Amino acid sequence: MDEAEDEAEVEVVDPGAPYPAHWEADVVLRDGATAHLRPIAPRDAKGLQEFHDEQSSESVYMRFFAPMPHLSDRDAERFARVDHHDRVAFVVTVGDKIAGIGRYDTLSEGVAEVAFNIADVHQGRGLGSVLLEHLAAAARETGIHTFHAEVLPQNRKMVSVFTDAGYEVRSHFDDGVISLEFAVEETERSLAVMEAREHRAEALSMQHLFTPASVAIIGPSRSPGTVGHRLLADLLEGGYTGRLHVVHRKADSVLGVPAVRRITHLKERIDLAVVAVPAEEVVGVVRDCARAGVRGLVVVSSGFAESGPEGAERQRKVVALARANGMRVVGPNSWGVINAADDVRLNVSLVPEMLNSGHLGLFSQSGGLSVAVLDAMSRRGLGLSTFLSAGNRADVSGNDCMQYWEEDEATTVVGLYLESFGNPRKFSRIARRLARQKPVIVVKSGSSGVGLPPGHEVRPSIAPREAIDSMLRQSGCIRVATIPQMLDVAQLLLHQPLPRGPRVGVVGNSDALGTLIADACASWQLEVVHMPLALHPQAGPEEFRKALKAAFTHPDVDAVVAAFIPPIATQADDVARVLSDVAGRSQIPLVACFLGTRGIAPALARGRRVVPSYPTPEEAVRALARATRYAAWRERDPGHRVEPAGIHLDAARKLVTTWLADLDRPEAGSLDVPGWDGVLDPARVTQLLAAFGVRVWPETVVRDPEEAVEAATRIGYPVVLKTTEPHLRHRVDLGGVRLDIADDDELRADVHQMQRSAGTAGSTMVVQAMAPTGVACVVRTAEDPLFGPVVSFGLGGDASELLGDVAHRIPPLTDVDVADLVRSVRAAPKLFGHRGATPVDVRALEDLIARISVLADELPEVADLELNPVVVSENGLAVLNAYVRLARPALRADAGRRELPGMTGWDHA
Template sequence: MTPPEQQTQQPGQYGPELPPDYPREYEADVVLRDGATAHLRPITPDDADLLVAFYARVSEQSKYYRFFAPYPQLSDRDVARFTQVDYHDRLALIVTVGNEMIGVGRYERTGRRTAEVAFLIEDAHQGRGLGQLFLEHLAQAARENGIARFIAEVLPDNRKMITVFTEAGYKVAREFEDGVIVVEFDIAPTDTSFGVMQAREQRSEAMSIARLISPASVAVIGASRREGTIGNALLRNLRDGGFPGRLYAVNTDTDAAEIEGVPAFPTIRDVDDTIDLAVVAVRAETVADVVLDCAAKGVRGLVVVSSGFAEIGDEGRKRQRYLVGLARSYGMRVIGPNALGVINTAPGVTLNATLSPLMPSRGRVAFFCQSGALGVPILADMVGRGLGLSSFVSAGNRADVSGNDLMQYWYGDEATEVVLLYLESLGNPRKFSRVARRLAGRKPVIALKSGRATQGVPLGQMVRRSQLPPATIDSMFRQSGLIGVDTTGELFDVAQLLAHQPLPKGRRVAIVSNSDALTLLALDTMAGCGLDVAGEPRNLSADATAEDFGAALGEVFADERVHSVVVIYTPPVQSNGVEVARVVAAAAAGSDKPVVSTFLASRSVPEALRVPDGEGGAARGSIPSFLNPQYAVGALAKATQYAEWRRRADSRIPDLPDVDTRAAEDFVAEFLQRHPAGDDLSDEDKQRLLSFYGIKVLPAFPVQSEDEAVARASELGFEVILKATAEQWRMRPDLADIWRHIHDEDDMRGAWDEMTRTFGVAADPGRAQFVVQKMAPPGVPVVISALEDVSFGPVVTFGLSGVATDLLGDRSYRMPPLTTRDAAEMVREVRAAPLLYGYRGTDPVDISAIEDLLHRVSRLTLDLEEVVKLDLRSVLVSAHGATVLDTAIRIAPNEKPRQDTPARRLT
């Protein structure tokens, strides 16, 4: 590879001018199979020399596989044809590392909806997953350009290329013609292809994190002899934390042979060894130079502790973007900048590359934290509780490595059983939800999100600002199976329980206590968080003995109706509770019922309740203690809710009849040709678009005068309504915007006279935008909406219709795609849901009809990101179905594509 110092252009810049139709949205940083990063982008005419140099490094066999004949070099005509594409019918994508091309993939349209696809990958980089990445990104671009099917011709002995197609998750058809295998497949995403993509994404991103947190060699760049400096603290903590690997100090201002007993060098290039991880603590303006040095050295990853980036404003944001782009272009991932650092307690690693001198004990809890300022006190709290860590990452400004990446790593990390997240922002909420849901299906994930009420984001974190209400975050956590908490104390309380005890099998809880006052607190907390009391609490006397506790606990653990146990012990004078603790531990040993305690007001795992893990820590089966019963029961309630989420019935994304996605996409494209800036849909267009997804709307007919209203009602056979649809009068509590039960001409004329007078529009009735509509069956009015949010992507909302719902914010939210369980929970979790189930003697409505509409809206908004707003703002649900009465839809160009797509990319 050409040395970084000979680089002639910055990453992401390809000559002085890009072609006018260059699709910048196709650019992406990607993670390869081995965890290294690279840059994928469309080819440009300025890439001619890059292509020629790349082709010269490709073996003769690979060239033969690509062109089916010896093809030693490219002619000038070839180079021009391969680099000059229209990005629509002919598209080529290249992958670069540094300033060298390592692969190229392209498609060429062969019919209205078909294209031929081919790849060529440098031999030294084959086996790194480039073929799959090219296929994913080419397929996504092709779909956007109206192509539905790929065709490829492959020589029979080119097994690698055949494998790329057959293992992509598409339904592949193969034929053998004239000594060549012809492969054909539709490129519409399927559950299988998306599942394959997610599995590859998880493996590659997990590998990229493993390269960062399990290094065999570390260099501290900016190491210093001066105590109190960041570089000195990092070096000391690495050394004193017991890192067994090779450690080096780098400081350009010294020619000393060692710093703090660690071998020292003026630059990382001078180190006569391979370096896996560089911990960077230099001035912000010099970090880019350090990155180039690290690239030349072949460093695999960076932890940037330096500040002075996005947190200081525009100049810092530019510096931060350049840092990340530069590092990724040379295959490196970045933790930070402005990070606290990384801890890994795994045997053989013992890495404390942070500014915290505290090295937690080894444990089963992993922790991702975005705040450097909170990182040190959080670690201190964990150490104080005796809660051991498997690994810890504080990402600071989270410019590259995020919680999504760490969750991908912890998914397969056998040392981690519980995951903690302290989040200040969500850079890619859709991917976060997807990855968290997968992880939560295997391990508990406890999350604390700051700034929910204020939508605040720290200055250093560059994220898209959501316009959604704070309740959306809580709904997303529930949908993904995350255990949401409100304080750091609660974060550790729940972790303390889940790290040591099994999950509850139900909501019934038994209490064994020697304090009436504390029992009452426990009962109040249980009632508030939905736990049930299993029988009467076992209230023992204040001076109850160990034998008394043993007898009560024996009954509790033998009772099949009991799912969890709360033990409260307040010692009498001159008692340390050791005998009681032994009895509690013995009774709980081997039980599959979780036990929590308030034992001597301790907030950790007391020695007497601890099952030793062989390293001085607390193994599974240890009984955690909390400061008071409220904390203990609160943690138990969170664990119970999570256990119910894990046990819930199989949930799937349903197949929907009467859906024509391709016709809907064509309609949207045609609409945007007529309205390039976007617009609200007319009634006719709304009916047409919704019909592609099997949603029928009861027609409403605009009328401008009393006579026209009578005529239209007569055509409909009367039994109609007259409705004012102007926005300023819809749903006002002081005005009736609908006149129902119009049976004949006299009724209509009376309704018209009364409504025009009430609204003050007798002289100009057009202001009210009156419509006439057939009466729908009586029922409960509900609202189903979807909004394309710049951060979250599509979000579906459900609630009952009315002013009270709007004032109280009584809505449920979910991110598509909706599973059957998601739709069911949306309907049931709004506070007004009893009105749907026969409240005060009314007939229950058809819940399945509501859920069907939710699924259809979910599918529509997931397929069509140009539908930026969709409101089924009046749906009347009866016992026999749902009738959609009124809708509003807006289509607009998608200026900021969704961040989570069927093609892998780092965001």
């Protein structure tokens, strides 16, 4: 690809068919290489002819059912010119050549014929399945619900593209052709297939970065102290086992490694190129790497998005060029990659000493902090499997690393230091799957609200800060506050079995330490069930062995905390060996508090099992508590995705589509409200919620006492009177709500008094039937630009609002997620019969939340929704008021099709 082609802009088809730029995507193929997918454009006519001419006669016949030696100019122009609605086509390009084409043409309302053509040299790389996913997403957007395809029987590969995609495919054979038909609506199975393919492809793309057979350092200086020189020196000193090359403009060798002038001069294909040249030269270097067929890049150079608009544009060009030519990019502004495995020994980082090989996989968005983390690991005696510093993380992200670590046998615990999120939905689904088999420990900075680090470009978020905690907890991640806490938890999980429960046994040689441990356990909701009299300060190894055995064999103990104040150094080592030996004979975890010792002391690693040590009891217990909570999450049934009966998605989507049209032409809209802001009137709210099986109790708007009495007579006493004044809504204490009104006279008096309270004689009110006695709750959803839908729950009243007693979850939800959401607010006991009260119908509440979560997940056009109050009684519930606002949504980060994050750095973690 030359520079002119690199600078080319997307061509618009014609004024009547605007180019849908949001359909463009970078994708990872089955072999881990990347490619670019985009809507076809008229400028592709020549490329279509070249693509066709290079195809075998068999491939041409499979596509057109007839010989076609050459694609005429007229046919090429016709194929390349579409309207992006009734006729849609995508091309996948590798470099500057078309590698695959997929298209659909509308046959009738909602039905389109779909076809593919994959270049012979690219068959078997998964282009067909990627094209089908993106065509299906475009079809859903343009109102197509069914795909039809005709395939020759011998074209088994194309048949499998459809049948293996997870859709319910119907087929029949007629006149020598197989006719296939299927609905393009996403299903649980089709999403599972897509995610499995995404996982395999992204994990493989990372394998080229973590386990390269060959590495080229581009731009290492001959001067010590420079970045490139340091990187090469670290690779050599670390004992890299692969083939190492140097690219240098002038030198014949650097640090004894022979050099070539350009990477294209090397005679072998390079797995990983490390770029250490000035920022303004990086685009040219990446172009050379593309020509040489390099598989992956680590860009340590700075001067990109962190430096301002010019650098951000340079970063965009680097990533676009790399992905278009099959390469993943770590960085720019990265501190490198490490693989400590004995058969790899890759140290492409600014960390001078290679860490011991171990089982902790580490990802960091901060370069400078990476050095401190790795140094702390070394001092603690913790071993590393692989490490990646993402820098500006313009391409490779924490999500990619988690995909890799899920398959990596060398990694048993994952640690993530995150400064920002770009795609929490994708992070959540990957982390939830990974955490089922390997602990994921997360440090998320930025809780203070300080701005993003330079170079991090992410979508804005309006979600509460607590949403991040909820998302991590929902995903099974272990969130900690600091790097030392992450390593505290990691050293336990790396070397000890998971606790079976919260019950703790304590052994020590100090009454004071024992008390501190008990207090710490109480504060972390752990229960001390075995705490014998402390051993005397001079207790020897055999006394400790006897006490430890008693704790480990206690029938109620799930974990043991051992505390030791060493009176004599040699005796301390003997006691440490006893701890290690006794712990190795049990499946119960042991954490030690050897005062002043942090990490894996040599003596604590000489027995049957390594025992982690902490300098204080509080740190030991905190790590144990987090491991205990994780173990409980992992053992818990994850549940099933909620799918309540009686939901009519098609009807709801049609309603929303119709109403949203009024945002463009409010003066002519069915709402008859000029300048309509998307807030639905009560009738439409009721209609939309009814499509999800949610009934809103009707209410009647009134303006004076007589209208109120007339409404109450119709409804039947007792009734409720509520003001519509915003500052008094739901405020019983301020006179905005009058409950249990029994007759006409009482109602008239309440109307007069409420209007005086509002300060407006003509203010409107509503009359509504009195709901059964129960607990008032609030259910909300909001479409967040970053998180997508966020479902929130809390009990009604000022106390919950003022104390922030509101819980959040990110759809899609399982039944277990819903149950956990209800029980996670501090006021939840009120739902279950607190202090002798009658328990309410929590099952009905959970059903309501499940329905609202489906609405939020399926209708991104619902920008805000609030059900307030929802009165949950002994039998059933009443939704007494509902608010819904519609808005045209941005494309969600995790949009049901495989794609890499955008060039701005959005849409990834």
